[in-house]
Amino acid sequence: MLTIQRTPTARRYVFFDVDGTLIDALDNQRRVWAAWAMRFGLDPEEVYRVALRTRPMETFAVVAPDRDPRACLAVLHELEDQDVRSGVYKAFDGASELLNGLPPGSWALVTSNYAHRVRGRFARTRLPVPAVIVDAAAVEHGKPSPAPYLLAAECVGAAPAQCLVVEDAPPGVQAGLRAGMTVWNVNVPVAVAGAHQHFTDLRDAADDILAFVSGS
The missing domain is CATH 1.10.150 (DNA polymerase; domain 1)
Incomplete structure (x- = not known):
């Protein structure tokens, strides 16, 4: 069941895809x-x-x-x-430091997988788990529909303009764009069309993600 944060704990928020973005699956x-x-x-x-x-x-x-x-x-x-x-899972380089460096309540996971599998993979890779996970069971229409990202914004009490989406694949990038959010593309050699910024790997994006959330 999703947790709804009635009072925003941050001015800006970041929503991460999981497979291909935080975990190499x-x-x-x-x-x-x-x-x-x-x-x-x-x-x-x-x-x-x-x-x-x-x-x-x-x-x-x-x-x-x-x-x-x-x-x-x-x-x-x-x-x-x-x-x-x-199975053997590996978090992408820099994922642990990035997630642990974000203020609590400022980030969520938006995945086409199911929450119990995400929690299992995060436990295996020792990544922290946020309060909000929007999974395949939470919405009727998944990516590239904007519904998963709009639900994540609702859960944290944010407007789309306050939110950054971090994705690796075209359906996720399109979902974030359709939700009216800033979208950054990571872990691919060539940028997905429409993404506002492109980083060849997650570690390269980490400082900018932290700066976005802090408003700097």
């Missing part, structure tokens, strides 16, 4: 989708190629149109939960 995603593909007798490389650019239900429709999508999703969730328990 690319290898984990590839392994999960490979295991999923093997369960259904499909080509792992082809499944992963589709999964990279679509949401799970859309992936199932393309690679397994004759299968029950609910059964497909149940298997995917099973494998993802197993990976959270046994």
Whole structure:
């Protein structure tokens, strides 16, 4: 259940995506989708190629149109939960220092994953967990819809103009832009179209993120 902060604790706020932004989960995603593909007798490389650019239900429709999508999703969730328990995760360089350096209440997580998996990954990588996590279960429409970021702003008691979004992928960048927020793009070699600033890695963005939140 989301925590609503009725009284703002900061003048500015930062909302982080998780996978690809704070935690490097690319290898984990590839392994999960490979295991999923093997369960259904499909080509792992082809499944992963589709999964990279679509949401799970859309992936199932393309690679397994004759299968029950609910059964497909149940298997995917099973494998993802197993990976959270046994997979190897790594936080991006500078993530721990950045999150621990932010004032309490000034930041939140906005993810297309589920909160219990995020908490599990954060525990494994020893990252601090904020009071607010907007996950896939919190909104009807995920990224690139602005709904997840607008809900995060509501939870911390902020206007969109007070908020910075930090994202790695196009759907998240578009979600932040559509929410009317400042959007910075990290951990990719080439900037995603529309992002207000681009940093090739998270550590390079850390000082600017801290300065944004402090209003300096």
